Amino acid sequence: MDNLAGIIMAAGEGSRMKSRTPKVLHRLCGKELVRYPVDLMTRLGVERIVVVVSPSNHEAIKALLGNRVEYAVQSAKTGTAGAVESAKSLLQGNFRQVLVMGGDSPLVQEGSVRRLIVGHLESAHQMSILSGVVQDGQGLGRIQRDQGSQRNVLGIIEDQLDEYRDSGEVEVNSGVYCFQGDWLWANLAKVPANSGQERFLTDLAAIAVEQQDPVTAVPSDTAVEVQGVNNRVELARLEDVERQNIRERWMLEGVTITDPSSVMIDASVIIGQDTVLLPNTMLLGETVIGADCEIGPGSVVRDSKIGDGCRVTSSALEEAVMETGANIGPFCHLRPGAHLEPDVHLGNFVEVKESRFAAGSVMGHLGYIGDATIGANANIGAGTITCNYDGKDKHRSVVGQGAFIGCDTMLVAPVSVGDGASTGAGAVVTKDVPAARLAVGVPARIVDRQ
Numbered sequence: 531m532d533n534l535a536g537i538i539m540a541a542g543e544g545s546r547m548k549s550r551t552p553k554v555l556h557r558l559c560g561k562e563l564v565r566y567p568v569d570l571m572t573r574l575g576v577e578r579i580v581v582v583v584s585p586s587n588h589e590a591i592k593a594l595l596g597n598r599v600e601y602a603v604q605s606a607k608t609g610t611a612g613a614v615e616s617a618k619s620l621l622q623g624n625f626r627q628v629l630v631m632g633g634d635s636p637l638v639q640e641g642s643v644r645r646l647i648v649g650h651l652e653s654a655h656q657m658s659i660l661s662g663v664v665q666d667g668q669g670l671g672r673i674q675r676d677q678g679s680q681r682n683v684l685g686i687i688e689d690q691l692d693e694y695r696d697s698g699e700v701e702v703n704s705g706v707y708c709f710q711g712d713w714l715w716a717n718l719a720k721v722p723a724n725s726g727q728e729r730f731l732t733d734l735a736a737i738a739v740e741q742q743d744p745v746t747a748v749p750s751d752t753a754v755e756v757q758g759v760n761n762r763v764e765l766a767r768l769e770d771v772e773r774q775n776i777r778e779r780w781m782l783e784g785v786t787i788t789d790p791s792s793v794m795i796d797a798s799v800i801i802g803q804d805t806v807l808l809p810n811t812m813l814l815g816e817t818v819i820g821a822d823c824e825i826g827p828g829s830v831v832r833d834s835k836i837g838d839g840c841r842v843t844s845s846a847l848e849e850a851v852m853e854t855g856a857n858i859g860p861f862c863h864l865r866p867g868a869h870l871e872p873d874v875h876l877g878n879f880v881e882v883k884e885s886r887f888a889a890g891s892v893m894g895h896l897g898y899i900g901d902a903t904i905g906a907n908a909n910i911g912a913g914t915i916t917c918n919y920d921g922k923d924k925h926r927s928v929v930g931q932g933a934f935i936g937c938d939t940m941l942v943a944p945v946s947v948g949d950g951a952s953t954g955a956g957a958v959v960t961k962d963v964p965a966a967r968l969a970v971g972v973p974a975r976i977v978d979r980q
Contacts, residue, residue, distance in 0.1 A: 535624070536576040536578070537617050539631070540552075540583055541583050546760045547765075552586070552591065558765060559769055560814055565594070567632070573640055578621065579598070581600070583602070583604070600620060608728060610729075610731040611721040630708075635756070635759070636768060637752075637755050638750070638755045641751055646659075646660045646706065650746060654710075656745075657745045658746040659673065660747075662701070665700075682739075684735075685736035702756055776796075777793060783801075784804060786807065787807045788808055788809060789810075792810045793812075796815055799819070802820040803822075805819055805821060808826030809827045812831070817833060817835070818834075820836055820839070821838045825841075826843070826844070830847070834851065834864070837854040838855075840857060842859060845861060849867065850864035850869070852864075858870070862880045867885070870886075873889055875893075877895050879896040880898075882899045885902040885916075887899075888904060890907040898914075899927075900924075902941075902943075903928045903929070905929055905932065906931045906932070908930070911936045914935050916941045916943060917943060926943055927947075930946070932949055939958075939959060942958065945960065945962060945963075946963070947963045948962070949965045951963045952969070953974060954970030958974055
């Protein structure tokens, strides 16, 4: 893939999405549409990637992609040829080959594009097209071929031309192209404008044929790859296809999914071998699950890291960490900043926020721990609450190693309970409890152990 540049067309308004969000920033399986071609080109080793944006979506797309790519602004609605022309000043004369893709076709596969590029290089043609054979080509440009034995490509017919609308199997354009760079830049200006002053990249196929330069159309691996997103119905349809692809991929990698149709796994999720996903479970965002875990039923895990051998039963995690052997649930809620070290156990109806439980600590039932540090092997009784907010500021609570916190204890932060210390049931702790001492009452006072 040496000396290959990439252009991703992402300047379209996407008016049919009926959204204030730019079309290419809508998500499919938790991942923005425009990230799919960027990631694909990155995996292919494309040396320089230029994303063509509009004045209205430039900042939003740049905020997402940052410095991974370069940007070219298509200042007017000049069609796909105008979009590619916007990148000319960045790429002309620097790359022998140019790969062009749309920003709204998330299911295009790396294998298909790789075959397109290899075939393009081997044939030394000026233009190569990734095509797909579908049953219904409505909304897609048709590949037009001659009737000779070679079935040579003559051009691409836009769907708007009623006389070319037909039923049955049809070869269509995917919107993925590979060009000889010098030829592309020399011929873009020859693309005619329609009545709306838009110029379409598809017309380059006919221009190449007129110049007696053959055009290659390489069929995609699957028909669904050529489908783009123009509205939310199509977005949902493609998401359904991709979610099934994701589930099947992880099952083939050694993950058990007992009821695949009820399980949702986002594109960026990573799952370890021999993990079991039970029904109605959702793994979202940048979540990483270790090996030999059991997640579900009915668990939701977002942007979290779960180590090997963990169990998450009917619980929710967001931006949280569970280390090896930790287990929670049912009905736990780990909010952002929750961190469970190895072998921590949290039982039903426990909520944790911005807190760390050290190895072996236990909170078996019903309570809230916020802005706290819980020591190793501490036992937190049912009904315990850290009173971490005074109406203006958040304050921390510290529970020492091996401490025992009695049922219904209120820890009024900032406060600490020393190593091996205890609190009695219903204690309201407003002052620090020394190590190995007992605090009881409201407000709590230090007493001798009986």
